[in-house]
Amino acid sequence: YQFETRVSATGIVKDGVLQGDLVITGGSDPFFVWEEAIALGNSLNQLGIRRVTGNLVIIGNFTMNDQDNPEIAGGLLKQALKSSSWSWQIVRQYQSMAKGTEKPQLEIAGNVVVSDTPIPKQEYLLLHKSLPLVDILREMNIYSNNDVSQMLSQAIGGAQTTARLAARSAGVPSSEIQLINGSGLGMENRISPRAACAMLMAIERFLQPYQLNLRDVFPLAGRDTKGTMLDRNIPQGAVVKTGTLREVSALAGFLPTRDRGLVWFAIINGGNDILEFRAKQDQLLQRLSVEWGTLTQKSSNQTHKPLIIGDPKRIEKISSALLIENKK
Template identity: 25%
Template sequence: MSDKITRRKFAAWLAASLLASPAAATAPLRSLRPKPRPAPQPFAALRSALSTPSISGKRGCAVCDLAQGGLIENHRGEDTFAPASVTKAITALYALDTLGTDFRFNTTLATAGRVKDGVLTGDLILQGDGDPTLTTDALGKLAKALAKTGLKTITGRFLYATGTYKEIYQIDPQQPAHVGYNPALSGLNLNNNRVFFEWKLKNGRYQTWLEARGLNHRPTVSGVKLVIEKRGAPVFKYSARSDYEEWNVARSALGKTGGRWLPVRRPAAHTAEVLRSLLKTQGVALPKAEAANMPAAQTVLANCQSDPLPEIIKDMMKYSTNITAEMLGLAATRASGGTIGQLEASARHMTRWAKARLDMQNSLFIDHSGLGAASRVTPNDMVGALQKALLIWPEFPQLMKKIKPRDARGNIDRTSGALILAKTGTLHYVSALAGYVTEGVGRPYAFAIFCQDLEQRQKLLASARETSRNARYWNRRAKQVQQNVLRKWSQQL
């Protein structure tokens, strides 16, 4: 008879571990921290797996038994590492624990006036609640819903309000200015706070388009301008003008045709202007949008609601969207009474939560996405948090991304039955992997594997990060190290 664990067996083990003691339902999560067994004997193969292939810097890992709760082995388990996007797993738990699984973001069109015969007497207010998943297509549905009320014009102003969220210019100032994964943050966000820049060379001149591109709508952007200049590096330069944003692009870098996403640094104003354009196609005429504080009394005319929190988290885990992680973290901090004016303050609040609820005593977060390289976690803290995650939300492993096991050559291992559900994390010269193996092994386990060379990362200029072959080579080899360690554990546990 096989000793491999199936999903049904794992669920039974988990239920038994949660219900075995009458105190389990009320005991604090901290009391369940996996404790190292007396003088655990490491597998002889672990050091070999961690050192193959060879990479610079340091590596650390830990693995714990999900059925019995014990730390099986570790290497540099109390050393601190940059977690990169593995941070998102902690942010997801922070949001689930603080906001609840029924939480949704809401974006509304409201008024303190009244609508009669197609005319709104008063102001129309676009109110944001921080939804990081809002798209142009969703905004198009909001515009259509407003048009169905019969509204054609307004006598007052078109206002936009971001509630208690202050606009944050970018997640990490150490990143290149033009990368779409380092967006601004606001109470109103659209398309991950990016615009699509497309170009085509025709008769020696460039045709360009800047669009808030969706699947069903492609409105031209009015609040972002583009200038093509004959010059060398840098390829992209950003300027914030008084009433618009400007991207300056080096002509020599464009080629004949192409397209890419560029960040928007004034997302609230941008979202309002895109909505104004979409409403125009619905026959609703509005004046230029203006910023405003949230008014006290309003009547909601149309509403756009996000997916439930677990669905948002699942997409975040799959696509590793930084804006989603940051807005979930800010929303959780706001709900628990913390300060959300700056990312670092909100991240400190999450750090305190992680110490109290997950017993992560030696970890520190500076943001909610892991984009900043100054956050630190230990392998032991991480596997302990993953075990206690099952008490916060038993289905948490199912929100993580399925990782395909690989053989010693780096090819997909089709003979392995191991089900790896994990979060990856990648920065230049930083690679992390943490999660669960719940099927196809003798006993299910939680794991964390970190590799980093912060000295090499510090030497790498921000402008060179997009093109560094050495960094990409290092990161590929670090991922091979992680797969080697997982393969050894899955074979021997």
């Protein structure tokens, strides 16, 4: 699955100038970042658009760089489209993109305007597709990105809907999954150890028909070394999800073993010494791995291709030939 963001115009393009508004219709993409905006700007330049006389109009659920306020997100997009106005943060992200990537130059004369209603008489220019959801989920879990988690929860109806669906899929009482938001931030969010294991097992079952498994959407020890896996000593092959909130440290997942197969676990520690808790969690899993034997996983998804953030191949040009009028 990929989230879609549509780009359209309310006027014709003549001599590089869009005589009207540039309209962005958001589709709840939680991973629209600087690189994606740069690629979008380059695609608009390739259509021959270098200036917009009207406004940048935001419709629907459009977020950028974890900003869910559409006016702020629109302002970030407007800045990214015009390379001469880039901040050092944008320059840094641009430098991580493929060598030879162009710098977009698209000036929007008007303001960022948020609209609650569809704009009549708009012509579609581009269709931007997000990273595949499986990649977004893996990155979210590796780096424990609370903002992305919150946006995904909102996309399916909010915290209560998320909790209800999770309890039903895991087959546990609703009282064992209590959520006040989708980010996990807040002591009022409570999940029992049994529910944590049951949810992970349910996700594994759900993914199987798609030729996927937990390794595709959660950190894998031995493969992932950044984010929440930095400085951890978890046995290789274990798939885990960490959780830290002030005086709580948690670790859940499965440990592949020779004698007992996949051992599902949830460890929750309460107190002040978070680093000590993490070390003890790792030591426990290492002892279990020695006791029950390690299991070499023969799986095609032990590794995954590096993500290409800002990949222009995910942007489709759908402009009408009648929309573009070039000087003859």
